[in-house]
Amino acid sequence: MEFTTDDLKALFHRLAARMAAERDALCALDGLVGDGDHGIAMEQGMVAADAAVAGADGSLQDLFNAGAKGFLNAVGASSGPLYATAFLRAGKVAGPRPAMPRDDLRQIIAAMRDGVAQRGKAAPGMKTMLDAWHPAAEAALGGAAPDAITAAARDGAEATRTMVAAIGRSERLGARSLGHLDPGAVSAAMVIEDICRALRGQG
C-alpha cells in the first residue's frame, strides 16, 4: 500500500491536531528552560502547514513545500526555519511523485533530521530537537520497526533531561538546564510518532 498525497494531507492534519492538544503542556516545559512559547509556535506552525497542504495540489513534493512555507510564514521563531527546512528536505526525498512506497517514510525521517541539523547548526547531545530526530533517523535507516523508531525518538527526548544545553536560548542557562526536558525534542518525538503511524500503514 502506497503513501499518497491524500495520506500526506491526513498526516499534516493529525500533526496540527496533536500540537493543538499538546500546546499548553509544551509551553509549560518551555517555561522551565526558555520563554514559554514553544507549544504556541508548534500549534500555529502545524495548523498553518495543515491549511496550506490541504489547499495545495500536485505531487508529494509540492505538498511538503506548501507545508514548509505555511509553517515558516506563520511562525518564524526557531521552530519555523527548522521545520520549514525539514519539510523542504522531506519534499526533495518524496520528489514529484503522486505516491511513494510507505517504506520511503524512513528516508523522509532521515531527511528531516538532516534539515534540522543543517539549519540549526546543531549536533546530537546539545539538548535540542535533534536529540529526538537523530536516534529516530538512525533507527529508521537501520530498518527498525515503526514502534522502535517512535521509542528511539521518545528515549532521545527523555535523554535531554541529562544534557546541558549547548546551543539555542537555553544554552545561557548552563548547568541550570540539567534535569529539564528540551521542549523541542519532546514535540519532535510527537511528530515522529505520527510519521511512524503512517509508516505502519495506519493513515
Next chain:
Amino acid sequence: MTLPTQKLINDGNAAVDEMLAGILAAHPDHLFRPADAPRAIVARHGPRPGKVALVIGGGSGHEPTFLGFVGKGLADAAAIGNVFASPPPQPAVDAALAAQGGAGVLFMYGNYAGDVMNFDMASELLEMEGVEARTVLTTDDIASHTDRAKRRGVAGNVFIFKAAGAAADLMLPLDEVERIARHANARTCTMGVALSSCSLPQTRRPSFDLPVGEMEIGMGIHGEPGVRRGPLRPADEVVDEIMDALLAEMGAARGDRVAVLVNSLGATPLMELYILNARVAQRLDQAGLGVHRTLVGPYCTSLDMAGASITLMHLDDELTRLIDHPCDCAMFRHG
C-alpha cells in the same frame, strides 16, 4: 492551577495584529504598512535614495521595542514577529525592500537563535533580488553569557539602534554604518532583574514560577532564567549589584561619559525606576563618570513582567554625536 492572568485582549492569537492596527491608527504621520506586508512597519520619513536602510525587528511583546524606534533618524523599518518569536523571513524581506534606497540594508536585532535563522534566510532572499544585506547582532546583556558574542540583546538596543540609525541618517555608506553599529554594541552593557513572571496573551499563565519575596538577577526579556535567584532586596542594593557588574564589564576611566537607560520590563512603574536612577547617578558620580543623557521608562519590555534593567553606553566622541543626532519616531523623539 493558577487563575488566568487578566489582560485587555480579545483573542490571544490576534493580539499582535490588533496591536499593529492600533499603532498604525495612532501614528499615521510616522508609520505605514506596505501593501501585502502585514508584518512590516516602515517609516514615513527617513528612507530615501542613497541611504543605507536600517531594518530592525524581532518578536512582539517588547514594545516600544522594536517598532517604536522606527522613524527619521533611527530605524527605517521593522519586521514584526509573534509574541516573543522571531518574525519569519518574509516580513524582514518586505521591510527591507520597502525601506531600501539602493545603498544596502543593515539588519539589526537581538542575538537569539530563532532571529538569526530567520533573518539569515531573509538576507539570502534579498541577495537573490540584488539587494545587499548585512547583519549586526546586539549582545548587551552581560548576565547572559561570559562570551560577549553569545550574549542576548536586550534594552541596550535603544542606544545601539540609535547610533546606527544616526549614522545611516547622516548618509554614511554601509561599511561605516556597520562599523558604527558594532562599535555601539561593543560599548553597551545591560543587566536586569525580574520580580514577577510575564504571561503570554495566548496562554494567560505565568511563563515561569517566581515565588513572592524573590527576584531573579539577570533574567532575559522573554523570561529566560537569569544567573541566580535570591530574596528581593531594597532598590539601592539591587542597583549596587547591577552597577558593580556593569562597571566591571565596561572598564571606563574616571572622566569618561556614559548614556544611561533605566528601563521597566513592563509592570514596574516610573516611581521605582526613578528610585533606581537616584542610586545609579550616585554610583556613576562615585566612579567619576559623567552622565551625558539619561532615559527612564519602558523602552524594552517583557509584556507584563515586573522588574527593571539598567543599561550603560560607554560614550566616545563619535557615539556622543550619534546619540545627540535628532530622531523622530512614533514612540521616541530627540532633538
